Structure formats: C-alpha cells, structure tokens
Amino acid sequence: MTVPAYEPISDDDLYRHSSQFRIWSLTPEELESKRRAVYERACRNVPGAIAKDKNVPETSIEVLSYEEEQQLIQYYSTKLLLLGDGLQQPTQVSATALSYFRKFYTVHSTMEHHPKDIFSTCIFLAAKVENNLIKIDYLCKVLRKNQKEILDCEFLVLQSLSFTLLVHNGYRPMRGLLLDIQAVIPHLAPPEALEPLRLKTKKAIIDSFFSDVQFHFTPPQIALAALMTADETLTMEYLKKKFGHDGIELLRKDNPVIDTKGVSDLQMLLEIIEECRKMIQSVPQVPDQMGKATDRKLYYLYNPDKQAKRKLARAEAPEVSPAPSAPSAPTAPASTGSPEPKRQKMDD
Known part of the structure; x- marks a missing residue:
C-alpha cells in the first residue's frame, strides 16, 4: 500500500486558518x-x-x-x-x-x-x-x-x-525560533549567547504590541522581525541555512548552482520582515504630558457641565493687579571666603 506524501504544514498556514486571521x-x-x-x-x-x-x-x-x-x-x-x-x-x-x-x-x-x-x-x-x-x-x-x-x-x-x-502574537514563535537556531547554527549561537539574544528579541516583540503589526503580519513574521532587530547578522545566517544557501554570494539570482525559487522566496520573506521591522520601530511615542492633556480633554467631553463651571469661575475671578516692585536691596559686600552651600529643599 502506497502512503500518500503530505506536505508539511507551516505555522503561517495554521495561522491562516484561525479566527484571528x-x-x-x-x-x-x-x-x-x-x-x-x-x-x-x-x-x-x-x-x-x-x-x-x-x-x-x-x-x-x-x-x-x-x-x-x-x-x-x-x-x-x-x-x-x-x-x-x-x-x-x-x-x-x-x-x-x-x-x-x-x-x-x-x-x-x-x-x-x-x-x-x-x-x-x-x-x-x-x-x-x-x-x-x-x-x-x-x-x-x-x-x-x-x-x-x-x-x-x-x-x-x-x-x-x-x-x-x-x-496569536510573536511571543510563542520566538521560543521556537531560538530552539531552532541552536540546532541549525550551533556554532553561532552558543548557550551563553542565547539569553541576551532572547531578552533583546523579547523587547522588540513587546514593542510590537504597541504597533499595528498584529493586523498585517503573521506571528512567525513578527517574531523574525524582532529577531532581526535583536541580531541581524545571526538572523541572516539562520535564514540562509534554512533556505539552503551557505554564503551571501549565493543570494545572487544569476548563480547557476542554487535553486532560484529558493532565492526568490528568501528575498520575498526578507522584504516582509523588513516592512514589519520598520512598522515596529516607527511606533509614535506619546509624551506623558501630552497624554494627560488629551485625557483631560476627554474628561471634559464626558463632563461638559464641569467644563462650563470651570470657565465661568475663571471669568468671574477678580483680575489680580501686579504688586509694586520692592526697592532693590543694598548690595552686600563681596565675600572673600567660599560661598555657603545652598540648602536643599525637602521636596527635591
């Protein structure tokens, strides 16, 4: 009896059958x-x-x-x-x-x-x-x-x-990628180097939570973009090994000894990863003061009566005239010793 050959199912294929996708x-x-x-x-x-x-x-x-x-x-x-x-x-x-x-x-x-x-x-x-x-x-x-x-x-x-x-996010695929890296390029990923790499990759994935990449890319693509951010050289070596290319010169499409489809797939993947990486790195940072100001504006939108009372109180407040300037104090004689240090305020 002949057993039918099945093509392996990738994580991307599984994700594309999910309700999230x-x-x-x-x-x-x-x-x-x-x-x-x-x-x-x-x-x-x-x-x-x-x-x-x-x-x-x-x-x-x-x-x-x-x-x-x-x-x-x-x-x-x-x-x-x-x-x-x-x-x-x-x-x-x-x-x-x-x-x-x-x-x-x-x-x-x-x-x-x-x-x-x-x-x-x-x-x-x-x-x-x-x-x-x-x-x-x-x-x-x-x-x-x-x-x-x-x-x-x-x-x-x-x-x-x-x-x-x-x-589905890039956090779980990150763990699988790090394990696979140890198997594919162990000479470039010794055990002592994995923890710093994991922490850098994890930070990039956490940054991705604030972007829109979850709407546009698959979790393995997000994980690869984070890995590329953490260590671009290592990620490139890993991908070339996975696609069957042993050197950067083999990425040239006119090289007759390699599968041009593999090169095409790799180039396409690299373009997707780079686009994802740029999106993660371009997340706008909202300063705390700006966020609080917008939050306050939203509060008054929900409570316009309080905004009206606030404006009325400001309008009715008596205008305070500036106090007359005090006469300038006589200039103290220059001290020959070292100046006394300023006293630190308690709330500094």
Whole structure:
C-alpha cells in the first residue's frame, strides 16, 4: 500500500486558518478606513447624546481630533502594559490584554467608551483566557474601582472582539525560533549567547504590541522581525541555512548552482520582515504630558457641565493687579571666603 506524501504544514498556514486571521487580518488602508469610520460616527452621535444627558448646549461640547484619539489609545496602551507589570502578570497576559484593547478601539471610539473603563476589563479578561486568573477583589483594590465597573464592560469587550479570545502574537514563535537556531547554527549561537539574544528579541516583540503589526503580519513574521532587530547578522545566517544557501554570494539570482525559487522566496520573506521591522520601530511615542492633556480633554467631553463651571469661575475671578516692585536691596559686600552651600529643599 502506497502512503500518500503530505506536505508539511507551516505555522503561517495554521495561522491562516484561525479566527484571528479571518476577522482581524487587514491591510493598512482597511484598518485606517475602519478607524476613520468609527471616529466619524462618534463625532456625529456623541455630542448630541451627551448634551441631552447633561442638559447643556451641544455647541459647548468639544470632540477630540482623530490624531488626539489615536494618541490617547497609545497612551493607555502604555498604562495597560505597566498595569500588567504591576500585577506581576506574565508577558503573554499583557500581550493578550493589549491585543484586546487595540482591537476594541477599531470598533468603538474613546468618545463612546472611556479607555480607563476598558483597559481594566481587558487585563481581567486576558488573565482568565491565559489561565492566570486575577482575583476581582484584588484588581478592584489596585485600581480603586468596584466590581460592577469592571464586569459591566466584559460582554461589550467580548462582542467587540467577535468572541475571538485566542490571541496569536510573536511571543510563542520566538521560543521556537531560538530552539531552532541552536540546532541549525550551533556554532553561532552558543548557550551563553542565547539569553541576551532572547531578552533583546523579547523587547522588540513587546514593542510590537504597541504597533499595528498584529493586523498585517503573521506571528512567525513578527517574531523574525524582532529577531532581526535583536541580531541581524545571526538572523541572516539562520535564514540562509534554512533556505539552503551557505554564503551571501549565493543570494545572487544569476548563480547557476542554487535553486532560484529558493532565492526568490528568501528575498520575498526578507522584504516582509523588513516592512514589519520598520512598522515596529516607527511606533509614535506619546509624551506623558501630552497624554494627560488629551485625557483631560476627554474628561471634559464626558463632563461638559464641569467644563462650563470651570470657565465661568475663571471669568468671574477678580483680575489680580501686579504688586509694586520692592526697592532693590543694598548690595552686600563681596565675600572673600567660599560661598555657603545652598540648602536643599525637602521636596527635591
């Protein structure tokens, strides 16, 4: 009996059968269009709803700009990762929570649901999915919230995710790549060099959580881009070995002794990895002061009555006239000794 030959299934092939790929794999243009549509919907609906609820004129409500909304999502993404670290959660939990958070805000606007409410639900839900449960009482104590505030958003987040709770990211493929590197090029990856390489690669993968690469690339591609960021020379040697090429000169397409299809595949993969790497490295950093200012603007959007009272109090405050300048003190004689050291303030 002849046994039929089966082609091996790659991790990329498995990923392309997942619900994450089917629902959340988007081109950059599709993702931008999706976010713009969500933002425009919020601008149409939110001011009127808040004005009716707070009994204030609709014209008094100032919406966020599209750029401010994206900055706020980045700002709270950073806070979410810090929360995961503070709760001593594994990297995988923080990665899953960040994925939920960023997917949520491709379906909803920050003007519809405040990030402060959503990011606590995302970390709680991610911990359950990754089998590293956080007790709700403990999370409420850390965040100074009640259980209702966290649990009320849970079904909303699930709906926004289309109930796709399993998250594929570059963290798991990274481990497989490091093991394979030891087998393929052991002379270039001695055991003592692997831990520094792992830490650098892990850092690049953590950086990828703040970008949109999860929407555009497969997890093995993200892991390879992170590995390339950590050690480009080692990654190139590894890929050439995997594709059957032993030297950089063999990458020339006119070389007759190599399989030109293999070269073509490798060149295509390198282009994808480089594109992914650039996207990870070009993530905009939101300064803390800018994030707080945008967060404050969102607070007053939700509470326009407080903004109106604040403006009224400023307008009614008496104008303080400048105090008359005091006469200049007589100049002290120059000291011949060493100057007395300044006293340090207690709050410095």
